[in-house]
Amino acid sequence: MERLKEYLINNEIEYNENKKASEFTSFKIGGECFAIYPKNEKELLCTAEFCRDANISYSVLGCGSNVLISDRGCKGAVILTQKLNGVNCNDNVISADCGAQLATVCKTAYKNGLTGLEFAYGIPGSVGGAVFMNAGAYGGETKDVITKVRAYSKTGRKIVELSNAECDFGYRHSVFESSDYIILSAEYTLKPADKSEIKALMDDYIDRRKSKQPLNYPSAGSVFKRYPGRYTGQMIEQAGLKGYTVGGAQVSEKHAGFIINKGGATAKDVIDLIEHIKSVVKEREGVEIETEIRVMD
Ligand SMILES: Cc1cc2nc3c(=O)[nH]c(=O)nc-3n(C[C@H](O)[C@H](O)[C@H](O)COP(=O)(O)OP(=O)(O)OC[C@H]3O[C@@H](n4cnc5c(N)ncnc54)[C@H](O)[C@@H]3O)c2cc1C
Incomplete structure (x- = not known):
């Protein structure tokens, strides 16, 4: 170092x-x-x-x-990447650097009367993170609006451009999970629409988040991926795990898919809680749920 x-x-x-x-x-x-x-x-x-x-x-x-x-x-x-945060709009195309916040990109779309990105308003991530995770909400996904991603290939030592198809987007999945790319910027192609309708949709999504999610506690959003055909949060709730606590980490009382940091939680608390949830759900429902969040050490 x-x-x-x-x-x-x-x-x-x-x-x-x-x-x-x-x-x-x-x-x-x-x-x-x-x-x-x-x-x-x-x-x-x-x-x-x-x-x-x-x-x-x-x-x-x-x-x-x-x-x-x-x-x-x-x-x-x-x-x-937070300082790489440029966002530009040209006709119906928004180009954004990897570190730009989704909120800024969504506001740019709104200001320019462009629809398609409202779903992302309220997801507290960056453009790079959203492309990597194929972030989505309320029926929309990053893959629906991305037309191009510029990325740096570490092994090829060159900048490449990937089309939407080449990004191999799936549910909370993209090619970037299993490749050696650094996402540099992305291009969103949107459609013109009435600004008041765009604003109404953005406000509605924010209101839904505020009413359903424990936004007053630190978290990483939904900890688990959806299990095909099932809502994971519901399975956790039905297993009686709402409020279950390990150290400072707790299954949110408001949304069982979230683990919140009630204060002083350690990564070990969260990992132990995740393991407990997984084993209870496995025992009760016979299914193995998968984490969406990325654990790094
Ligand atoms: C309250 C709350 C609500 C949430 N709601 C949603 C939701 O509705 N839908 C949803 O999909 N997610 C949601 N999330 C999760 C999260 O906000 C999204 O997954 C977001 O897209 C992650 O972006 P990030 O910049 O924070 O990524 P990070 O957490 O910084 O990184 C995530 C992964 O992306 C990789 N990555 C990031 N930038 C780059 C780059 N430039 N190049 C290569 N790899 C990169 C990282 O290495 C890491 O593996 C929520 C989180 C919270 C806390």
Whole structure:
């Protein structure tokens, strides 16, 4: 890490070698990480290349709203994309950098009278994270509106453009999960519509979130993927697990699909709670539920 530090200092790239994951994840959990904050694509790619050449492992994160980072922090470095946040609109196409917040992209769509992205309003992630996860809600998914993704291939050491089909989107899945790409930016193609209708839909989705989700506690959203044909939250609720607590981690009383940090939860608390939920659901329903959140150590 000393070499990486020297590289970052020489190239004036911002970093914090003791940044607690609890300060940059929506769960507010996790130990110290070597966090790097590139301010443009060049800094992002040069840092990634340097790490590769120096044999230093690294992860790229957006808003940290779908991850659980270990109490010991992450191995290697964590590159946070939040400063790569440009958003541009040209006719009915919005281009957004990987670190742009979905809220900003949705507001840009609204201001330009473009429909299609309302579902994403209220998902507290970045463009990169949403493409990676194929984030979705209320019947809409990232895959419905993405026409192009620019990404950096670490093995090919080049920037490539992927079409929607090449992204291989599925339910909370994309090609990026199993490849070595860094998502750099994405292009959304939307349709013109009445601004008041767009606003009404965005407001409706936000209201639904506020009434159904425990937004007053730190969390990473729904912890588990939907089980085909079943609502996982419902299975957890029917198993009587609402309110079940391990340390500072609790199955939300408001939405059983969420685990909330009631205060001082550790990553171990959350992992133990996840294991308990999985085994109770398995015993009761005979099905194995899968986590949606990404556990990092
Ligand atoms: C209250 C709450 C509500 C939520 N509601 C929803 C919802 O309705 N629907 C939904 O789908 N999700 C929801 N989520 C989960 C989460 O917000 C989404 O999955 C979001 O898209 C994650 O984006 P992020 O930037 O936070 O990703 P991160 O958590 O930072 O990263 C997630 C994954 O993406 C990878 N990644 C991020 N950026 C890049 C990049 N540039 N290049 C390569 N890989 C990258 C990371 O390595 C990691 O594996 C919710 C979360 C919370 C806390």
